[in-house]
Amino acid sequence: MKPKYSPMMMQYLSIKEQHPNDIVMFRLGDFYEMFFDDALVVSKELEIALTGKNAGAKERVPMCGVPFHSASGYIQRLIELNHRVAIVEQLSEPGKGIVERGVVQIVTPGTIFDDSLANKKNNFIAAFYEFDFVYCLSFCDITTGEFKVVNIEKNEHNLINQLQAMNVLEVVCLSNQQRTFGSCVVSCFDKEETQTGYDKIFDNLSDLKQHKVCNLLLNYLLDTQKRELSHLQNIEVIDHSAYITMDLYTKKALELTTNTKNNEKYGSLFWLLDQTKTAMGSRYLKQWIERPLVKKAEIEKRLDIVEILNLHFIQRESLKEVLKEVYDLERLSAKIAFGNLNARDMKWIGNTLKTIPEIKEQLLSIPDHDVQEIATRLIDVSYITKAIDDAIIDNPPLSIKEGSFIKDGFDEELDELRYIRNHGKNWLATFEQQERERTGIKGLKVGYNRVFGYYIEVTKANIPFVKDEFEYTRKQSLSNAERFITPELKEMETKIIHAQDKSMKLEYSIFQELREFLKKDVHLLQDIAKTIAMIDVYQSLACISSDNSYVRPIFNEQKTIEITQGRHGVIEKVMEKGRYVSNDVSIQQLTPVQLITGPNMGGKSTYMRQVALSVIMAQIGCFVPATSAKLPIFDQVFTRIGASDDLVAGQSTFMVEMLEANNALNFATENSLILFDEIGRGTATFDGMAIAQAMIEHIASKIKCITLFSTHYHELTFLSDQGLGIENVHASAIVENDKLVFLYQVLPGCSNKSYGIHVASLAKLPDSIISRANVLLNMLETNNIEVKLVEQPIIEIQTSQIEKQLEQIDPMALSPLDALSTLIELKKMIGK
Incomplete structure (x- = not known):
């Protein structure tokens, strides 16, 4: 037999039955309460106290709750834990009988409405x-x-x-x-x-x-x-055909919107280019970065606007300053329709719309058709700003149900109610003074609370002075005082409270009318928001291009890249000024595949990313970090850069590498860009080399697109002689005083060695390991065999190494300390 619960709990159970898979947050006064299993789940997941409630049945019902005014944070955390939340509100005023309640919204991971206008991200x-x-x-x-x-x-x-x-x-x-x-x-x-x-x-x-x-x-x-x-x-x-196609691997590898270290914005292309002044401009720029254009006319139009803003520095700087006064009009417009706009939001809308004349004036002063066409989209909305300014005070409170945000003089009835309320307060002060004089009780006070209304308070010591002719009626007893009411005070209380309550309701009603007035123009406000966001993106790209001496790219119909003194914009920005080493890039139509060799840390990956980022920047309509840049227009970009395991999916580094490479091999066209970094390193040497060679041959002979392919397999450099359209380049380095020095220059031709042992030395590996590695490397290079420790007599190897070491030593070049150190090392080797 089911337990019989109280009417309120039966109401809750009825609603919960309709939402069995949702956390039901049930409004009771100033709290949202959760019961039964929901309470058990929420108390554990949000770490809040689990209590119980007497609900008519023998056993107390499990219960937990959160204050309604701070509920959004709790809801956010529940959504992040993949719960859905049904919000139950009171739909009628408390009075006789049970309050009517119902679900007013179901919040899900995709529908959570973040009220923070500082949030620059979309939530799709x-x-x-x-x-x-x-x-x-x-x-x-x-x-x-x-x-x-x-x-x-x-x-x-x-x-x-x-x-x-x-x-x-x-x-x-x-x-x-x-x-x-x-x-x-x-x-x-x-x-x-x-x-x-x-x-x-x-x-x-x-x-x-x-x-x-x-x-x-x-x-x-x-x-x-x-x-x-x-x-x-x-x-x-x-329309995918209108944008460069890039899969998720590519976007991550190139760090377009987040870095690979912690998925934060810092260090990404988005971070570099985002000098927007508005949240909606920042969102719009992110969309441009994720979807670069492929139609030349559209790209050139964007570049024209960036260039004209570069030339008109004064107007650009003025725009930048004005845009700082713009709030997130796009989200504010949504709040109008969503019904959660407050008076402060409305004032922000008005302040934002007031910037339109200045923005328009700056754009119209630039003698360019495209810029002026954008200006014409900013239509006159002064009727909206006037309506808001006429009604709302300059610094309104957040709550729209407690009044005090509509201007004096806006509504005659409201002014009258306020006069009664304010006059009533003056009357109370006068009344208090009169009662002190009439009763002779100097400590007498007139006070107010929500439960008992207005009262006269007399301390216990003065109670004997209260006489019958004063017509005081006892209202409440305290430990140290008594509270009374008189007919005169009761009458004024009714007037004051009625005026206060009615004025708050009237202000709320006026605000609702104003919100409905704005609601009719929501789509107009959204159009203005989009235009301002676009202007913000253009000024951002113009600023970054101007401040960093970027150059306008020139597009060609041939499959060639010619970049002079190209840079990786992000790395250049985070490095100390003047330390970045620029690189020329020259890829010709007859040799579209570059095979890049050179040491680790020598700049191969940076060089490859630099080319890809220049392409993406150019095709979103931004200038590029170089002194000149001639580029084709690409339809797709594919990358395989960096090693990573996908342990959750049970995939090794090599499997991930092959899957990512497969996308390029299957879907790339002649107009695509492919970046492959160290393909094949995740498996055995000969397997890896064979796979790398097969891929290069396939790309060069079948796909024939511009490809940057870095490798440590120097044996593959012979492919440049096979007539496949493959060119060798290398990241240069030199050895000075037995120390490896990276030049960070990518030059024609192949690298003569990988300098792997030198890099290991830079990493401070033990000297014994470095020495042993040199022995093995020399034998491998001399005999072209794989040396195994167990198959070589130790004595023979050590003696051979001592001889080689002695051959390499120039006694005249050694300092006394170096000579002593070398002698000690040789003696140790003999001792072994």
Whole structure:
């Protein structure tokens, strides 16, 4: 038999039954409470106290709670732990009977609404639909209203890569199409009916498959958010053919938006280029970096604007200063529609819109058609700023339900209520003084609290002086005082409290009307936000190009790269000024494959990354770090740089290496760029060398795209003589006084040796190991055999080494101390 619970707990259980898989946060006064299993889970995961509640049954119900005013932090942590949270609010005012409650929002990993305007990242949720010949994905960020859709080839690698590229945390799919999507949370949802009122956002779609997946995501958002989402923007169709294709491996290896060390922004290309002044500009720049263009006309248009802003330094600096006053209009617009805008947010919208005339004026003063066309998109919205300025005080409080944020003189009724309230307070002060004089009780005070209202307080010592003719009615007893009420005070209390309560409700009502007024122009505000974000990106690219002496790239139709004094922008920025060694890059159409040899730490990987980053910077419309740069336009970039195990997937370094290389070998075209670093080092020497040679031959003879292929297999340098279009270059180094010196210059020809033992010496390996390695290396080079310690008589090896050592010694070049040290070492070797 089920236990009988109190009406409130029965209400909770009814709601929980409808949301069995969600953590139900149940509003009780100033707290969100959780009960039963939810309480057990939340108390453990959030490390908060587990208590109990008498709920009508014999046993106390497990319970834990969090204050409603700080609930967002707790919700965030639950979402990070992959829980869904159903928010239950009080829908009616407390009074007689049980308060009506209901779910007002379901928060999921993909729908959490971060109120922090300092957050410069998108939070996309995706929907997946599988069709016969294609996968369809739609994406939405409810904090900005961005909505996108893309068709992708029916390939698991492409599917996961697209989700990871958008940093998706949650994927919605039909129950009969449920599957895993990497580390994403999967939410099954089968509601596919067409929603009325959202036709306009589908205007750009002609593909019924895309319409279907977008409709699925829209239904899920409406179902979880329990409100109108009028801020959703027209759905953008992602056309992969318009952008450079880069898989996740490539983006990570090139450190486009995060570094490989700790996945932070510092040290990435995004970090280098981000001199934006607004959060929306920063998000927009990140999207440009992740999706460089491939259409020359569009790239040149961006470069034209960057160049003209470089030339007009004064206007650019003025724009930079004005943009500092711009708040995140994109997210503020979403908050209008979402219904969680407060008075301070509204003031920020007004302050942001006030910058438009100045931004427009600076752009129009630049004699360039493209710049002036951008300026025309910033239309006059002074009617919005006037409405906000007329109504809201300069520094409003965060709460919109406690009043004191609407300006005096804005509303006549509100002014009257405020007069009564303020006059009432003056009256109370006068009343207190009169009562002291009338009663002769000098310590008498008039006070107020929410439970008992206004009262007259008299200390215990003065109680004998309270007479019947004063008409004092006892209201409350304290340990050291008594509190009274009089008919006159009661009457004024009613007036004051009524005026205070009514004025707060009236201010809230005025604010709601103003919010609805703004809501009609949400899409206009979003368009302005996009334009300001674009302007911010352009000034950022212009600043970084100007400040670092970058040069405008020139594109060619041939398959050639000619870069003079090229640099790796990120490394150059983190190094001390003047220490970075620039490199020329020359890749000709007849020899598109460069085979790069040279020592570890000699700059091979930096050289390769430098070329790739210059390509990406050029194709997003930024100047590049060089004194001149002539580049082709690439359609794809593939990399295999750095060794890494994927232990979770059970894959070794070599397996990861082969999988990453396979993408390039299968999908690269003649117009692609491939960077392969030390292919084959994860397996046996001859296996690795054979695989590396086969790959180079395949790329050179079949794909024929520009390729940078670094290797320690010097034996492969003969390939340059095979007529395959392969050129040898090397990272140069010299030995001075038996010390290896890196020159960080990549020069024509092949390296004569790898200097591996010298690098080991730099790493401070024990002298005995360095010495032994030299013995083995000499024998390998002389005899071309693999030396095994167990197969060589120790004495013979040591004697041979002593002879070789003596041959290399120049007695006249040794200092007395060096000569003594050498003699000691030789004696030790004989002793062994």
